[in-house]
Amino acid sequence: MKPDPASEGCRGQxxxxxxxxxxxxxxxxxxxxxxxxxxxxxxxxxxVLVSHFAQASQRTRxxxxxxxxxxxxxxAHAPGRRSGCTGCRRTGLVCGSSGASPTHPLGTAHIESIRxxxxxxxxxxxxxxxxxxxxxxxxxxxxxxxxxxVAHSVEEAQCWVRGLEKLRARLKAMSQREHLDHxxxxxxxxxxxxxxxxxxxKEIKGLLRMVNVDMDDMYAYRLFKECDRSNDERLExxxxxxFVRQLLKRPELEELFHQFSGEDLVLSAPELLEFLExxxxxxxxxxxxxxxxxxxxxxxxxxxxxxxxxDGFMMYLLSPEGAALDHTHAxxxxxxxxxLSHYFISSSHNTYLTDSxxxxxxxxxxxxxxFTQGCRCVELDxxxxxxxxxxxxxxxxxxxxxxxRDVVQVVHDHAFMVSPTHTxxxxxxxxxxxxxxxxxLSPYPVILSLxxxxxxxxxxxxxxxxxxxxxxxxxxxxxxxxNPKELPSPEQxxxxxxxxxxxxxxxxxxxxxxxxxxxxxxxxxxxxxxxxRQRTLPEARPQAGxxxxxxxxxxxxxCATRLKTLHPGPGPAQPYQVGSLSERRARKLLWEAGGHWxxxxxxxxxxxxxxxxxxxxxxxxxYPLGLRVNSTNYNPQEMWNAGCQLVxxxxxxxxxxxxxxxxxxxxxxxxxxxxxxxxxxxxxxMFDPRCxxxxxxxxxVQVLTAQQLPKLNAEKPSSIVDPLVRVEIHGVPADCAxxxxxxxxxxxxxxxxxxxxDGAPLSPATLFVHICIQHS
Numbered sequence: 001m002k003p004d005p006a007s008e009g010c011r012g013q014x015x016x017x018x019x020x021x022x023x024x025x026x027x028x029x030x031x032x033x034x035x036x037x038x039x040x041x042x043x044x045x046x047x048v049l050v051s052h053f054a055q056a057s058q059r060t061r062x063x064x065x066x067x068x069x070x071x072x073x074x075x076a077h078a079p080g081r082r083s084g085c086t087g088c089r090r091t092g093l094v095c096g097s098s099g100a101s102p103t104h105p106l107g108t109a110h111i112e113s114i115r116x117x118x119x120x121x122x123x124x125x126x127x128x129x130x131x132x133x134x135x136x137x138x139x140x141x142x143x144x145x146x147x148x149x150v151a152h153s154v155e156e157a158q159c160w161v162r163g164l165e166k167l168r169a170r171l172k173a174m175s176q177r178e179h180l181d182h183x184x185x186x187x188x189x190x191x192x193x194x195x196x197x198x199x200x201x202k203e204i205k206g207l208l209r210m211v212n213v214d215m216d217d218m219y220a221y222r223l224f225k226e227c228d229r230s231n232d233e234r235l236e237x238x239x240x241x242x243f244v245r246q247l248l249k250r251p252e253l254e255e256l257f258h259q260f261s262g263e264d265l266v267l268s269a270p271e272l273l274e275f276l277e278x279x280x281x282x283x284x285x286x287x288x289x290x291x292x293x294x295x296x297x298x299x300x301x302x303x304x305x306x307x308x309x310x311d312g313f314m315m316y317l318l319s320p321e322g323a324a325l326d327h328t329h330a331x332x333x334x335x336x337x338x339x340l341s342h343y344f345i346s347s348s349h350n351t352y353l354t355d356s357x358x359x360x361x362x363x364x365x366x367x368x369x370x371f372t373q374g375c376r377c378v379e380l381d382x383x384x385x386x387x388x389x390x391x392x393x394x395x396x397x398x399x400x401x402x403x404x405r406d407v408v409q410v411v412h413d414h415a416f417m418v419s420p421t422h423t424x425x426x427x428x429x430x431x432x433x434x435x436x437x438x439x440x441l442s443p444y445p446v447i448l449s450l451x452x453x454x455x456x457x458x459x460x461x462x463x464x465x466x467x468x469x470x471x472x473x474x475x476x477x478x479x480x481x482x483n484p485k486e487l488p489s490p491e492q493x494x495x496x497x498x499x500x501x502x503x504x505x506x507x508x509x510x511x512x513x514x515x516x517x518x519x520x521x522x523x524x525x526x527x528x529x530x531x532x533r534q535r536t537l538p539e540a541r542p543q544a545g546x547x548x549x550x551x552x553x554x555x556x557x558x559c560a561t562r563l564k565t566l567h568p569g570p571g572p573a574q575p576y577q578v579g580s581l582s583e584r585r586a587r588k589l590l591w592e593a594g595g596h597w598x599x600x601x602x603x604x605x606x607x608x609x610x611x612x613x614x615x616x617x618x619x620x621x622x623y624p625l626g627l628r629v630n631s632t633n634y635n636p637q638e639m640w641n642a643g644c645q646l647v648x649x650x651x652x653x654x655x656x657x658x659x660x661x662x663x664x665x666x667x668x669x670x671x672x673x674x675x676x677x678x679x680x681x682x683x684x685x686m687f688d689p690r691c692x693x694x695x696x697x698x699x700x701v702q703v704l705t706a707q708q709l710p711k712l713n714a715e716k717p718s719s720i721v722d723p724l725v726r727v728e729i730h731g732v733p734a735d736c737a738x739x740x741x742x743x744x745x746x747x748x749x750x751x752x753x754x755x756x757x758d759g760a761p762l763s764p765a766t767l768f769v770h771i772c773i774q775h776s
Contacts, residue, residue: 108167112139112372116161119413121364122148124406136161139369142654143354146365188240198234204243223247250314252705252768256749257313267308269293279749292316317749318766324752325666332669336444339487340557341575341619342681344640345447346665346672347377349623349648352392352402356630359398360652364410370651371414374665376672377447377500377621377646380407382454382462390458405465412469415446416495442671445475445493447558447646449580449621450501456548463550466499473497475556487557487575487619490673500558500578500621502547558619563589566610578619578646583634586622590642590689609688615643616683623648633657637730640664641689643680660730689732700772701727703741725767 117132118124120139127135133154138147151157174182191207192199199207201224208220227235227243235243260275261267267275269289276284290306296319297303297312308316320327348370352362370378382404385391390404454462466474475496482488556576563579566589581589589611614620622639624632631650635657639647649661668674679687687693703725729737752767 108164108171110140110142110144111164111168112141112369114138114161114164114168116157120146120148121406122146133157138164139365139372143652198236199240199243200234204235208247250705250768253314253317254310257310261310265310266302267293267313269306272308292321295319317768322749324769324771329667330669332671334668334673334675336491336673336675337489338675338681339489339575340445340493341487341615341617341645342676343490343645344647344664344674344676345377345645346373346375346661347447347449347621347646347648348375348651349379350381350394350631350650350652351375351378352381352407353394353399353631353650354652357394357397357399358629360394360631362393362400362402364402364406366652367407367410368414371441371446373651373662374442374670374672375651376442376444377449377648378411379449379451379623379648380404381451382458384454384458388458388461390454390462395453404462405469408465408469411446411448411497412471412473414441415473415497416441416443442669442673443494444490444671444673445496445498447498447500449558449646449648450499452501452547452551456546459546459548459551463548463554466554470497474499474554476554478556485575486617498556498558499554501551501555501560503555503559504547504549504552563620566614575618578621579614580621580623582625583622583639584625586620586639586642586644590638609686611642612680612685612687612689613683615645616681616685619646620644621646621648624650636661636664641732643676645676692732692734695775698772698774699729700770700774702770702772703727703767704770705768706766 115137117135118127120137123130123135123137127148127150130150131154134151134157136149136151136157138149140146151160188199188207191203191210193203193206201221204224205217205220223243223246224235227239227246229239230236257267258265260271262271269286272292273284273286273289276289293306293308293312294303296316297308298315299309299311302309302312316322350357351367351370352364354361354363354366367378380392381394382390382392383395383401385401385403391401392404392407393399393401448466450462452459452462467476473496475493475498478484479488479492482492558578559576561574561577561579563581620643622644624634628634628650631653633649633653633655636647636649637660647661649657651658665672665674675681679685706723706725725741727739729735749768749770752769754767
């Protein structure tokens with residue numbers, strides 16, 4: 001996606017999308033909108049750039065790039081609002097508050113959602129002068145900024161929304177072969193220096209560098225001449241196709257195919273069934289083998305005789321049915337009728353932040369992005385605000401503030417759906433699991449974890465906003481059909497919002513101190529944060545531990561409790577109590593509970609697997625230490641091993657830990673709830689994560705090949721990547737393992753479809769592996 005060259009250089013006017021199909025000429029062209037009534041752009045299609053996500057700071061008041069491109073001076077604009085100028089006389093465009101448009105083109109795969117109306121923080125703050133029907137927001141994966149746009153008419157806005165949605169649906173529905181064709185032609189277009197749709201040997205050498213193949217010149221030229229049927233030192237049409245086919249040959253797959261096809265080099269339905277049975281495919285039948293041939297075979301003659309050629313076999317292996325992720329797990333398949341304490345729940349910490357917890361920007365957009373990533377538990381740090389309105393921010397720091405009511409409104413609008421504009425047919429569930437979220441999100445409950453620092457008056461305001469904005473979505477009383485001895489299930493709470501916080505009359509902890517939502521943050525915060533808290537004026541701090549009756553009444557199933565010991569107290573378990581622990585405190589309980597605390601004097605106090613048993617009946621939330629001022633994360637696996645459900649991470653900080661979180665919640669339809677193993681759900685379980693005991697399972701992963709790997713340094717087209725593959729297993733300490741393949745110099749019966757660091761698909765890049773699971 002990039003500015004139209006015909007728009008006189010003014011950024012943010014027209015969006016141009018190019019894609020290629022088939023083996024024909026690869027000249028970039030405008031996307032053709034589907035012919036269904038008025039789905040083609042009318043008029044010039046100019047767009048107005050209003051603002052960018054994470055740039056709505058009041059400190060920045062520069063003119064937008066569209067004016068800079070035309071040399072417009074401040075005096076040439078109509079009287080401006082605080083956010084910037086309101087009209088450019090030369091272009092008729094309305095400018096945003098600040099910032100530049102993206103300098104690199106972004107593909108359709110990078111789009112996370114398209115929202116119509118005032119459905120972004122930028123448009124809500126700076127775009128209210130425009131009718132909602134003319135406004136839309138394009139959000140992108142990763143930390144890319146939003147693009148807030150205004151069309152000249154409602155019809156144009158609808159046209160672009162429908163067009164972009166159809167392009168996204170088409171992308172998600174593409175087969176691996178189509179992804180491969182697109183990938184090839186994108187490189188052919190770049191390598192064809194004179195754009196004559198023909199490839200000289202010099203251009204072919206450039207193509208080889210682009211696709212990361214360091215081929216001997218003699219061999220490359222011999223292959224070039226073999227494909228040059230016209231003998232004119234140029235490849236075109238079918239000749240290029242043949243060259244690329246030779247380039248992308250997979251000897252490992254061919255060898256596997258020949259093992260089952262025999263001398264005739266085709267697989268009959270019985271031979272394909274034999275392959276499926278050898279691979280351990282559950283429920284493999286002759287009818288299923290016949291169906292695979294009809295689905296993936298490319299040659300009609302072979303298909304009519306129920307035969308599969310090598311091309312069809314490769315398409316099957318590269319399809320969702322040949323992927324490492326079981327395609328049946330891309331939808332909700334687990335039992336969702338068990339108590340909440342029996343599930344891992346995707347949870348966010350300091351959800352409002354977009355950066356560090358010292359001076360980062362707070363934004364309601366961060367909540368929307370968390371929801372689109374499957375998060376089901378978000379945090380609101382609530383403080384006294386001006387005008388009687390509570391605000392959300394990281395207290396006593398330089399982080400910016402947002403209104404509590406705006407956050408609640410975002411929960412209402414986005415917790416269970418992205419945007420009302422998502423009406424296009426959805427692709428297969430498998431691709432939905434790998435590609436950006438679209439349409440409805442998880443229907444299962446959202447938990448609002450309140451860290452409450454407000455006085456009684458503003459707590460009452462908080463309760464008012466929760467009731468009036470959320471309405472029937474808010475759980476305000478115990479469900480009639482629920483067992484009082486256990487928590488309700490995700491199924492019972494579909495579409496509902498739970499409040500986690502303090503509740504009357506139990507405001508005091510076991511030691512008599514007022515209850516805090518983060519029980520030990522004070523003692524573990526860094527010196528700078530602790531000093532800032534101590535400098536707070538007494539009159540600005542509400543009396544700690546006070547809870548208003550109005551807010552207390554909204555805490556039904558998630559009552560904040562100080563967890564100081566794992567020994568069960570007198571009376572039955574209290575399933576409604578939620579312990580909130582820092583990572584350090586949780587790790588200490590895990591060591592003590594497992595009987596492996598290194599100090600001998602504490603061994604006698606160990607209670608075996610009491611932490612696991614505690615988490616089998618009650619919820620526990622774990623959050624990062626206050627010392628992590630840059631919003632870094634801890635390893636969540638250690639907490640999952642003990643059965644902790646709400647393992648909260650800084651979603652705004654990508655990296656290794658968030659990759660683990662994404663992997664944990666990838667299955668079960670990415671609904672944000674994963675059923676814990678049975679050993680973590682039984683109230684009398686003997687499981688100890690430090691000493692798991694039998695039974696054991698052996699997992700063997702053999703890395704065979706990789707294909708179409710992207711370059712790590714796109715700025716150096718002549719560079720060649722020497723890749724390796726790292727395989728890691730995360731679980732209890734005894735199971736954790738990490739192995740690396742050796743470097744594959746000049747490298748060009750499952751496939752793993754690879755993702756970029758921000759989670760965008762790298763299709764057609766895949767890893768071919770053989771996986772064997774043995775139980776004992």
